[in-house]
Amino acid sequence: MEIKRRISGNIDSRSKKRLLEDALKIKLDDGLFSHDIDEKSEEYNMIKHLALSLNLYDRVIGTLFTQQEIEQAEILVFRGAWVTGYPQPEKPIEFSGNTYSNSCPECGIHDEPKAPFQMKEPNLGKHKIMQLNWIFDEIFVERNFYQSFFKDFGIGMREAMLYKKNEPVKTVLQLDIPKAEFALDMNGLEFSTCPVCKKIKYTPVEIGFFPAPPRTNFHILKTKEFFGSGHSAFNKILMSHEIMSELVKIKVAKYYNFVPAK
Numbered sequence: 001m002e003i004k005r006r007i008s009g010n011i012d013s014r015s016k017k018r019l020l021e022d023a024l025k026i027k028l029d030d031g032l033f034s035h036d037i038d039e040k041s042e043e044y045n046m047i048k049h050l051a052l053s054l055n056l057y058d059r060v061i062g063t064l065f066t067q068q069e070i071e072q073a074e075i076l077v078f079r080g081a082w083v084t085g086y087p088q089p090e091k092p093i094e095f096s097g098n099t100y101s102n103s104c105p106e107c108g109i110h111d112e113p114k115a116p117f118q119m120k121e122p123n124l125g126k127h128k129i130m131q132l133n134w135i136f137d138e139i140f141v142e143r144n145f146y147q148s149f150f151k152d153f154g155i156g157m158r159e160a161m162l163y164k165k166n167e168p169v170k171t172v173l174q175l176d177i178p179k180a181e182f183a184l185d186m187n188g189l190e191f192s193t194c195p196v197c198k199k200i201k202y203t204p205v206e207i208g209f210f211p212a213p214p215r216t217n218f219h220i221l222k223t224k225e226f227f228g229s230g231h232s233a234f235n236k237i238l239m240s241h242e243i244m245s246e247l248v249k250i251k252v253a254k255y256y257n258f259v260p261a262k
């Protein structure tokens, strides 16, 4: 596992530049800079104290896992496969309010779906699975692929509907992903509290392994916990080792699409 950090700031003096170049072992230009670094590296060890005294930003941007760490996990978070931006609704908050019950206009936290998901007909190309870059916790699957793969795992589906038309989307089905009834141990993880509904959501940055669920006898679930920032709120999608390894085997997903829980 490699935790990636990003050091960034403004180089506004010659001495600052020299200190940074010595610590990072790279050449830097004057002005704004940003450099990604492995938390375990010697360079990071050199710069972490400097970052404070030089007024630099130092933050985690994500975690890279080894294939072995992914293979050994019983449950994994699905990071998403192919993502398409189109067709995005003009008013995401309104969309959320129309699609889910009790959707908070401030933080986006919501209850269960109350109406079919509406979208335009997607252009899947060669992809079998699709996600939308404005909604992170729904998975859309090419119809035949649903029948030959997800249905065998006992996973249900919903019809997505064409935007403002009373007919189903032709290419894909939406997976019906149940919500976990268990809570995860989120102790120590950063969260924000909504000023309107007072519910909490966790910072979506992945730092190390995802908290292991208290039970593993399922194939796919959404976490009860919400993640996100601003108006966006989503659940993480948990998948079994079996689904992960099958998706990787048939090249519908790659190892890096998964975060192991431990």
Ligand SMILES: [Zn+2]
Pocket (backbone or CB within 6 Å): 104, 105, 106, 107, 108, 109, 194, 195, 196, 197, 198, 199
């Ligand atoms: Zn809220």
